[in-house]
Structure formats: structure tokens, C-alpha cells
Amino acid sequence: MSTSRLAHLRCLSVLLLLMLSWQVHGQSLLPLGEGDRCRFDATIEMERAYVSGMCVLLREGDVIKGCIFNEFGITALDFTYQPRKGKVKLHSVLPMLDKWYIRRTLRGDLKRVMQALDAGITRYENQRRHITYLFTPVATLDTTPPENEPSL
Numbered sequence: 001m002s003t004s005r006l007a008h009l010r011c012l013s014v015l016l017l018l019m020l021s022w023q024v025h026g027q028s029l030l031p032l033g034e035g036d037r038c039r040f041d042a043t044i045e046m047e048r049a050y051v052s053g054m055c056v057l058l059r060e061g062d063v064i065k066g067c068i069f070n071e072f073g074i075t076a077l078d079f080t081y082q083p084r085k086g087k088v089k090l091h092s093v094l095p096m097l098d099k100w101y102i103r104r105t106l107r108g109d110l111k112r113v114m115q116a117l118d119a120g121i122t123r124y125e126n127q128r129r130h131i132t133y134l135f136t137p138v139a140t141l142d143t144t145p146p147e148n149e150p151s152l
Contacts, residue, residue, distance in 0.1 A: 029117040029137055030083070031059035040122075040135040042068050047130050051076050051094075055135060064114070077106065081114045088114065105129055 031038045035058070042055035053070035062084060068077040078092040088111045090103055097106070105126070113124045113133045124133045 027120045029120055029122065029135075030064060030114065031057055034059060034061065039138040041138055042136075043132075043134045044068075045132045045134075051097075054138070066110075066114075077110075079110055081110070083114070083118065086111060086115070105131070109133060 029038060029040075037059075038057045040055040040057075042051075042053055044051045051068070051070070053068055053076065055066060055068045058065045062082060064081045064083065066077070066079045066081060067075060069075045074094070075092060076094045076097070077090065080089050080091065081087070082089075088107050090107055090110075093103060093106070097103075109124065109126050109131060112126075113135065116122070116124045117135060122135050122137070125131070126133075
């Protein structure tokens, strides 16, 4: 092969890799089908404090139910998100966060976080309030044993 042909093939392969990475980035991270679940490592960082733990999202009909809880199982937030209407409803909030002005900020920010996750983006920053939300997908483990491996 000539060097110009090799250069063209290299350029083409780089372009294909870039196109594939763009498609993966744009995939929704929200549960798509009825009964589907998604799990995330969730971190909400504020200037003076932070909340970290797990976030579990469950699709039931047209609604996505969400729960953020810490490593000890204490629920920080319990909410629902309606993707068609773009609305978030907070059902329960940790007592230290249960103030009307904090609930209003959380409701608006969770709406934007859910929209970002739907676009495949895992980070949202409320620049006005200096709050950063990071939702990192957790890989689910398949706990069923392979067919040829005996179970205990």
C-alpha cells in the first residue's frame, strides 16, 4: 500500500472512533422500559457540606421513581420525575434539608439532572447556588451462574 492510502485509512479510522464515542455519549442513562432500574453513585456537593450515596431509579409507566440514600441506608431524597411534563415531585427529604427554599432548589436541580441523564451527561452544576451533582452509573453484576458451572 502506498503511504497516502495508509494515511487516509488512519484518518478514516480516527473519524470512525470519534463518531462512535459521540453516539455512546448521547445515550440515555435513565431506565427506558417498564420495571427497568438504573443505579448510580450519587454525590451532591455544596460549599459547606455534601451528600453522597447511591441513587436508584425505577420506571413505572410514564413516571421514574428515584431514591438517594447513603451508605448506612438512610434516605436523603425520595422523588418522582415525569419526563413528558418535565416535573419533579419531592416525596421525602432528609430533615436537615427539609426547608422550603432547599426543596425548591432541589426540585429544579433534580429536574435538570434527570434531563442531563436522559442526554447521557452525568454531571450538573447549579452555578447560582454553587451546588454540583454527580451521578456515576454503577455496573450491575449478573448473579446467575453460567449453565455449565454447578451451583452450590
